[in-house]
Amino acid sequence: GAGVSQSPRYKVAKRGQDVALRCDPISGHVSLFWYQQALGQGPEFLTYFQNEAQLDKSGLPSDRFFAERPEGSVSTLKIQRTQQEDSAVYLCASSPSNEQFFGPGTRLTVL
Amino acid sequence: QKEVEQNSGPLSVPEGAIASLNCTYSDRGSQSFFWYRQYSGKSPELIMFIYSNGDKEDGRFTAQLNKASQYVSLLIRDSQPSDSATYLCAVSPTGGNNRLAFGKGNQVVVIP
Numbered sequence: 501g502a503g504v505s506q507s508p509r510y511k512v513a514k515r516g517q518d519v520a521l522r523c524d525p526i527s528g529h530v531s532l533f534w535y536q537q538a539l540g541q542g543p544e545f546l547t548y549f550q551n552e553a554q555l556d557k558s559g560l561p562s563d564r565f566f567a568e569r570p571e572g573s574v575s576t577l578k579i580q581r582t583q584q585e586d587s588a589v590y591l592c593a594s595s596p597s598n599e600q601f602f603g604p605g606t607r608l609t610v611l
Numbered sequence: 612q613k614e615v616e617q618n619s620g621p622l623s624v625p626e627g628a629i630a631s632l633n634c635t636y637s638d639r640g641s642q643s644f645f646w647y648r649q650y651s652g653k654s655p656e657l658i659m660f661i662y663s664n665g666d667k668e669d670g671r672f673t674a675q676l677n678k679a680s681q682y683v684s685l686l687i688r689d690s691q692p693s694d695s696a697t698y699l700c701a702v703s704p705t706g707g708n709n710r711l712a713f714g715k716g717n718q719v720v721v722i723p
Contacts, residue, residue: 531709533710533711535711540715541715541716542615542699542701542713542714542715542716543655543699543711543713544713545710545711545712548708548709548710550708555708556708556710559710589654591654591655595709598643598660598662598703598709599645599657599660600645600657600709600711601657602647602654602655602656602657603654604653604654605654
């Protein structure tokens with residue numbers, strides 16, 4: 501079946517621009533996670549949804565980061581006033597229980 | 612102290628040999644442990660998960676968990692060039708809402 505999809509795959513933004521990253525989880529997966537992966541590092545947790553409820557946003561690095569999943573399926577990660585340090589790969593994962601399955605990621609480059 | 616540590620540098624193994632990767636974690640209450648494979652420029656792919664002490668085998672892969680010593684390992688038997696990738700250890704910390712804490716990964720290079 502279809503896996504997790506993310507769009508866009510690549511995004512270049514000028515410093516100060518707002519960006520929106522989309523994640524389509526595997527159908528029926530209740531849990532959805534966002535991670536940020538810097539070059540040469542493992543993914544770092546950002547936020548977690550169970551259906552439409554955002555149960556944990558402790559990993560969001562600043563109030564410029566906002567995530568939503570209004571209907572319990574598609575999720576959007578929004579970054580306002582992007583900074584160079586936001587450049588990274590943003591990974592979405594969905595999960596039916598314990599195991600998490602990752603999408604291809606969005607590579608964000610802030611100039 | 613990092614939640615998950617993978618301290619080994621790049622690992623080069625000849626084709627057909629066994630590759631051995633280790634990972635330690637800090638949260639003694641952790642219950643779920645995962646190994647992901649990540650090819651360059653790609654996203655992590657789940658290859659093994661283990662929840663109980665001991666060994667778990669799946670094809671050429673064996674995961675080993677020792678909760679008393681707080682380490683997890685991954686063995687890759689009969690290594691193939693297609694196994695060349697970065698291997699990420701991930702742990703689900705206690706009370707963490709199933710979020711994963713990752714190590715920085717170990718690069719494996721299988722030499723034909």
